[in-house]
Amino acid sequence: MKIWREYTLTISLLFILVFFWEVTARIINMAFILPSPTAILVKLWELKVVLIAEHLPATLLIIFxxxxISILLGVGLAVSMNQSxxxxxxxxxxxxxxxxxxxxALAPIFILWFGYSIWSKVLVTVLITFFPITINTYDGLRSGSKELKELLLTMGARKKDIFFIVNVPTALPHFFSGLKVAVxxxxxGAAIGEWLGAQAGLGYFSRRMMTQFDGAGVFAPIILLSVVGILLFLLVKWIENKSLKWRQSQ
Incomplete structure (x- = not known):
């Protein structure tokens, strides 16, 4: 009930869009091009075992x-740029x-270098995700109060102390903002990599269904990918709320 009250307009708009999609798909009656939402849900239910047990784990492994890698690379690079x-x-x-x-354009090159192994898909994912983490973290590290830093210096604080007392707390909200975009x-990124070349995964399965002109089969893994993206975003949001309780109190 609380979620419904907070997102009434969003949920109502979603229902309206799905309704028009359903009506339009039934009028056109070309399921291999525009399957109806009900047909997609039926296909998703029929393929639930294959998608969840076989292809979802492959995609999640690439994502994680x-x-x-993006977090380690992005945060490390942001800290290094802030220090030097x-x-x-x-x-x-x-x-x-x-x-x-x-x-x-780069994904086929990664596949040429690494073949259909997991690393070609991981590289595509890293290329997309490390940018928001790096830039947001770097901007956060730079946004620390200069007055507070000068005060700490007059009190005998070292650069390391200033980094952990001022820079890190200031950068954390920015880091989580970048991470929410990255997830x-x-x-x-995982879907693009799998679409262009893979042996398993939701993107690979969607592409395989396209070659069979199965419109509902193409959309079913896409719906599952959307759910994964939403759940990952909510997970990061939950971690952010738990980690930054001091900001909420302020």
Whole structure:
């Protein structure tokens, strides 16, 4: 009931869109192009064992490995750029440039290098997810109060003390903002990698159904991917709320 009260407009709009989708799909009557939501749900129920037991774990493994690498790489690079102007000038333009090249264009190259192994898909996921984590964390580290830093210096604090007392608490909200974006992008990255070349995974299964002109089969794993993205976002949001209770009290 609480969720319904908070998101009444969103849920109502979603129901309206699904209703029009259902009506339009029935009028067109071309299920291989535009299957109805009910047909997709039926297909999802029919394929639940195959999708959840076989293909979902493969996609989740790519997502979690990619996110872990992105967090380590992104936070480490953000801290290094904050501590060193030389590293900042060397890497910041490269980080921006990395987002200028379309990921879909690089994915086939990764597959050429690593084949259909998991690492080609992980690289696609890392390429998409490390950017928001790095930039948001870096901006958070830079946004610490200069007055507070100067006060701590006059009290004899070292740079390490200032980093943990001022920079880290200030950067945490920014880090979680970047992570919330990254977890949703990670689902997209894993799906793109699997779509272009894989032997298992939700993206691979969707592509296989496309070759069979099974519209509902194409949409079924996409719906499951959307649910995974939402659940990951809510998980990060929950961790953020638990970790930043001090900000809520303020």
């Amino acid at each position: 490995i990619g996110l872990a 102007k030389i590293i900042e000038k060397a890497f910041y333009p490269l980080i921006i440039f990395s987002q200028m090249v379309p990921t879909v 949703t992008f990670s689902v997209i």
